[in-house]
Amino acid sequence: MEINYSIFLVITVTSLATFLSRFLGALTSEQLNANSKIFHWFNCIAYSVLAALLSRLIIFPAGILSESDIFIRFLVLVICLTIFLFSKKNLVIPTILSAVILSFLSGIN
Amino acid sequence: MINQKIFFQGLRALSGVRSPAIPLAACFIALGALLRDAGFNLEQSVASSFFTYALPGQLVMAESFLIGASLINIFLAVWLVNFRLYPMTVSLFPLLKHKSQPKWKYYLSCHFLAISSWLIAKDGYKKIDKKYRIDYWMGIGMGTWSTAVLTTFFGYLIADFLNKDMLIGLAIVNPVYFFCMIVGSMKTLRIIIAVGGGVILGPVFYLFSAEWSILLAGLTAGTIAFLFGEKNGN
Numbered sequence: 619m620e621i622n623y624s625i626f627l628v629i630t631v632t633s634l635a636t637f638l639s640r641f642l643g644a645l646t647s648e649q650l651n652a653n654s655k656i657f658h659w660f661n662c663i664a665y666s667v668l669a670a671l672l673s674r675l676i677i678f679p680a681g682i683l684s685e686s687d688i689f690i691r692f693l694v695l696v697i698c699l700t701i702f703l704f705s706k707k708n709l710v711i712p713t714i715l716s717a718v719i720l721s722f723l724s725g726i727n
Numbered sequence: 728m729i730n731q732k733i734f735f736q737g738l739r740a741l742s743g744v745r746s747p748a749i750p751l752a753a754c755f756i757a758l759g760a761l762l763r764d765a766g767f768n769l770e771q772s773v774a775s776s777f778f779t780y781a782l783p784g785q786l787v788m789a790e791s792f793l794i795g796a797s798l799i800n801i802f803l804a805v806w807l808v809n810f811r812l813y814p815m816t817v818s819l820f821p822l823l824k825h826k827s828q829p830k831w832k833y834y835l836s837c838h839f840l841a842i843s844s845w846l847i848a849k850d851g852y853k854k855i856d857k858k859y860r861i862d863y864w865m866g867i868g869m870g871t872w873s874t875a876v877l878t879t880f881f882g883y884l885i886a887d888f889l890n891k892d893m894l895i896g897l898a899i900v901n902p903v904y905f906f907c908m909i910v911g912s913m914k915t916l917r918i919i920i921a922v923g924g925g926v927i928l929g930p931v932f933y934l935f936s937a938e939w940s941i942l943l944a945g946l947t948a949g950t951i952a953f954l955f956g957e958k959n960g961n
Contacts, residue, residue: 625771631798632788633778635805636812640837643816647833652821655957661818662921662953667811667945668842668909669925670932671783674941675902677930681761681786682891683898694899695906702907708744709907716903717753721896 690723729832733859737866740847747843747871750904752878754782757897759882760889765789769883776879780872781841782901784809807938811945815845822852823860832861839868846908847871917956924948 650657675683676691683691697719698712705711741748755776762772762785779785784805791801816837823833844867855863882889889897913919928944936943 625767625792627798628788628792628801629771629775629778631802632775632784632805635802636779636781636784636809637838638806639810639812640816640840641834643813643840644820644833644837646813646817647820647824648830650817650821652824657818657821658917658956659950659953660814662917662956663945663949664811664814664818664845665909665912665918665921666925666928666947666949666952667814667941668905669922670929670941670944670948671811671925672902672905672909673926673929674933676906678933679898681898682757682894685891686895686899691899695903698903699907699910702910706744707907707911709904710744710746710749712907713749713753713900713904717896717900720899721892724895725892 730859730862733862734866737863738870741870753897753900755875755878756882759879760886763886844871921952
């Protein structure tokens with residue numbers, strides 16, 4: 619029973635820590651005009667943060683993805699981006715293919 | 728209270744050729760399986776996606792729990808890894824603001840903020856009447872969030888049938904989807920520099936500090952992009 623209690627607390631703490639950033643974001647947004655310079659600055663930062671996170675996920679992944687080869691991950695990304703750009707920005711095909719190709723290549727590697 | 732037509736227009740972002748349902752399902756199925764491995768039961772795993780709904784933070788939670796980290800440490804680690812949600816909210820919500828809309832909608836629906844919903848909303852908000860953009864956002868958010876919760880449930884149940892190669896395959900889907908979406912959104916010079924800079928600086932800064940790399944790289948690249956845009960009027 620004790621372990622369940624601690625998992626409950628861990629979930630609560632994780633959720634609060636996460637909601638805090640969203641809540642503060644909503645609070646800040648009340649004061650912010652979408653035409654202001656600060657808004658544009660935040661916009662650039664948001665895109666950069668996402669790009670940095672994604673790039674790190676491919677190059678230095680955590681968890682199970684780190685067991686695959688970096689060149690294979692890179693190859694999968696390039697193939698899928700190419701399909702995306704040449705398929706009028708279809709996202710269903712490249713996302714399904716990414717899983718299939720990487721599973722297959724990791725399996726035979 | 729909520730404009731249903733606009734709400735469903737947002738919800739429909741789940742269908743079609745740009746659907747986020749597949750990448751969301753892929754990563755939350757993997758998460759469900761991972762939480763089961765970490766010793767969470769079904770209700771706890773689903774509750775985690777229901778109340779936290781932020782994959783990197785949930786992964787940090789599972790890792791920290793396994794090594795027996797204190798609650799304070801878990802709070803700080805999760806807060807740091809999910810802090811990206813702050814600039815993301817600030818760069819979206821002012822676009823959804825309208826004085827006729829009640830505040831509770833904003834404070835409730837900020838829970839739906841995640842990379843997928845953010846990218847979809849950024850892509851589509853201009854098509855929606857300013858007065859009802861928050862309803863559009865709530866539709867997008869309800870669709871993506873409920874997909875995440877349901878697929879966590881599903882992933883937990885099918886964990887035994889997933890082998891290592893399948894889990895590796897599932898893990899790549901989300902970064903690939905986000906990469907495609909973010910490349911698709913590179914329409915102004917400012918955003919192109921912001922994304923390009925982030926892609927380069929993220930891994931470089933990681934070599935110096937794993938915890939702070941993403942935020943510092945984002946701050947640096949974002950500021951450079953902003954200043955460049957100011958100077959060149961783009």
